[in-house]
Amino acid sequence: MNTHTKEWQELADIKAELAERDWFMGTSGNLSIREPKSPFFYITASGKDKRKQSDSDFLLVDLKGKPVEDTNLRPSAETLLHTDIYRKTNANCVLHVHTVENNVISELYGDEGQVSFRNHEIIKATGRWDEDSELRIPIIYNHADIPLLSDKFKPHVEGDSGAVLIRNHGITVWGKSGLEAKRILEVCEFLFQYQLLLNQQKAFAGSIR
Numbered sequence: 001m002n003t004h005t006k007e008w009q010e011l012a013d014i015k016a017e018l019a020e021r022d023w024f025m026g027t028s029g030n031l032s033i034r035e036p037k038s039p040f041f042y043i044t045a046s047g048k049d050k051r052k053q054s055d056s057d058f059l060l061v062d063l064k065g066k067p068v069e070d071t072n073l074r075p076s077a078e079t080l081l082h083t084d085i086y087r088k089t090n091a092n093c094v095l096h097v098h099t100v101e102n103n104v105i106s107e108l109y110g111d112e113g114q115v116s117f118r119n120h121e122i123i124k125a126t127g128r129w130d131e132d133s134e135l136r137i138p139i140i141y142n143h144a145d146i147p148l149l150s151d152k153f154k155p156h157v158e159g160d161s162g163a164v165l166i167r168n169h170g171i172t173v174w175g176k177s178g179l180e181a182k183r184i185l186e187v188c189e190f191l192f193q194y195q196l197l198l199n200q201q202k203a204f205a206g207s208i209r
């Protein structure tokens, strides 16, 4: 392996961890991290099997999503959503994964435009420490046209950390550090699994009454 920056290596480590969870089915998913003291960020190359590790996993792009170095690699097809976040916030890492659970939740609650969680200890891991804290995740329509998707996504990018579900597509989360982004992603996926199991148990209990 070549020598890479600290951020490149951090993103590679996050990618390996998410791959271990099997969160990159069918080449889906994209990840990025800001290169400090520069207007650039590293992002996954498009269309690759993100479970595999190589020196050409990431390329450096500017805040318009254009490569800043000579490369044959294409930035993620969803780079625009990453640039939306880096332009609007001080976030330093963006993670996007497709899981069965985030897809089913987005479909179940898509008509409501959001899914909310309350009274879960794990919400504290997102920095919400009050007893009645709520974690609200907006759900947007999965426009195939990425500039249009970006237009619908942008209004939900409000702080330096957050999460948005794209209906029957996946989740995009961001945080001030790789650690924070990963924590938010794990909390969301935990809550999605919880909600689906709870709904299932309630339906089963209802059916045997």
Ligand SMILES: CSCCC(=O)C(=O)COP(=O)(O)O
Pocket: 026, 027, 028, 029, 030, 044, 045, 046, 047, 048, 075, 076, 077, 078, 096
């Ligand atoms: C293969 S899933 C369709 C594209 C997608 O949603 C995704 O997350 C991966 O696209 P990329 O260009 O980043 O590989």
Ligand SMILES: [Zn+2]
Pocket: 028, 029, 030, 078, 096, 098, 169, 170
């Ligand atoms: Zn995607």
